Amino acid sequence: MITYPLLLETCVSAEFTDMPKLDDPIHLDMYQGYLRQNSFLRKLAARARRIASGFSFRSEVYGYEWGDPGSCPPLGYVRDHFVAPFVDASQTALEIGPGGGRWTQYLLGFKELYVVDYHSKLLAELKKNFGQPNIKFIKNSGSDFPGVMDRSIDYLFCFGTFVHLELDLIDSYLTNMRRILKPGGNAIIQYSDMTKVMARSNKGFSKNTPDQMRQLVAKNGFEILEEDLTTLWHSSIVRFTA
């Protein structure tokens, strides 16, 4: 039995008692928990409070329970360093595991944006907030990019998803990324870092480390451009190119 109490906005992730498998319902269950906590009446009251205090509707995006990049400094740094400088209206981007769009909102300035998720329900949630014509919604089978052309992606981003993926699935994703990433394009992935105590205490996080991640990235023929091992308490970030 998996338990994962949703945490308040503390810039940390949910807590699990078992490592989730690809078909595990954890993501759907977390989403259901969000829906329960955000019933129509609660949402209405929250919106009224947000409007009164000058915040936008988007403040209710599914995912803010793990931290809002707009108010959580480490996540704000990730946005300002790994997302904002790369947004380019002439380029194509792809996000893996967008959830409710906590990061998608910062990627809308790309000419074209693919959002790839294993769970249709989460893609439907995303669509509620983000219906822009430049977004292409893709349901995948766990590590593939159906309908994405070879060497067509300039920028690839993933946050909050690889932290839960087993190493063989990460390996499979990296192999498939090799097909779609343009030479010189940027891929930015946040992953579980078991050298950090907060990853070790979160049993839903995969047994990954910077060493293992480097090996997988190199094995799949990518060149590492940058690593951030310090900003986040339970995970690290790697940026690499094809």
Ligand SMILES: C[S@@+](CC[C@H](N)C(=O)[O-])C[C@H]1O[C@@H](n2cnc3c(N)ncnc32)[C@H](O)[C@@H]1O
């Ligand atoms: C914890 S949520 C994070 C959502 C969002 N990136 C954020 O940071 O708020 C994980 C997301 O990854 C999706 N997901 C889980 N396994 C996946 C996989 N193998 N491939 C693509 N998406 C996956 C879930 O459906 C969900 O949308």
